[in-house]
Amino acid sequence: MKKTPNISEAEWEVMKVLWSTSPATANDIVKKLSGKTHWKRETIRTLINRLVQKKALAFEKKGRQYHYFPLVTESECVKAETKSFLKRFGKSSVEPMLAAFVEEEKLSPERLGRLRRILKEAAEKNKKK
């Protein structure tokens, strides 16, 4: 059970890019992010550097540029975040949270179905035990 580094909100955006396509150069990342954010190139570079320091990213030198790639997987990180989220709010908040999910994001029927299946399975396993 490795410890995932603590990734801040802004840094998370950078990670998302790398999780969707890696390796990528700093410029690739800047390009992808400039659609979604207003950050300056320098800002993004700072974020990248911090992620390298935190060992969330690594790079390979290819001539003059660095090709970055993630050192942790997205699901690892989501899981860790979920855990700390839960710890923070306590289980009494699970319902309001789920309600907010459902309400906030118009979940597609497929997704809803999958969510329901998860719960159903949990319920069954529960009973069996």
Add this chain to the structure above:
Amino acid sequence: MKKTPNISEAEWEVMKVLWSTSPATANDIVKKLSGKTHWKRETIRTLINRLVQKKALAFEKKGRQYHYFPLVTESECVKAETKSFLKRFGKSSVEPMLAAFVEEEKLSPERLGRLRRILKEAAEKNKKK
């Protein structure tokens, strides 16, 4: 749609105390928290003061001591947090998150039932529309 203040992790612990019993004096809060944390009284007082500044708490002077009470409800805050959580991870993470919830916290059958009902209702509303 009022804006809930930004409550940090440590501050959240203080809020939890007040949500469960309010009003309470600083000392009440300290007492309750000393079971769960190792924070010094001063630390807790700092947290309380910050929460007052952020308008998450208010107080009433009663003689020499202040009686604190929350200005925001727990469900409001949970909702806001959930929203930003979702925004951060994107909806593609909802399933892994729910899976982690279920796995992490052994949810009671009752709770599971309630969760399932939430989803069921959402599914029906979805269909109708």
Add this chain to the structure above:
DNA sequence: TTGTAAATGTTACGCTTGTAATAGTAAGGA
């Protein structure tokens, strides 16, 4: 070989957080 543009590295700065220590004030007992 040397200048230039592109890439990387270093430094900055104010805000929030975690974690307190210390100072000020007021109320009640001697």
Add this chain to the structure above:
DNA sequence: TCCTTACTATTACAAGCGTAACATTTACAA
């Protein structure tokens, strides 16, 4: 009335974060 004690208020300080500007290096073109 004056002191002690129990509260509250002010100040501290380092690490993390958001947001950059400025400096340095280096590969390639002229």
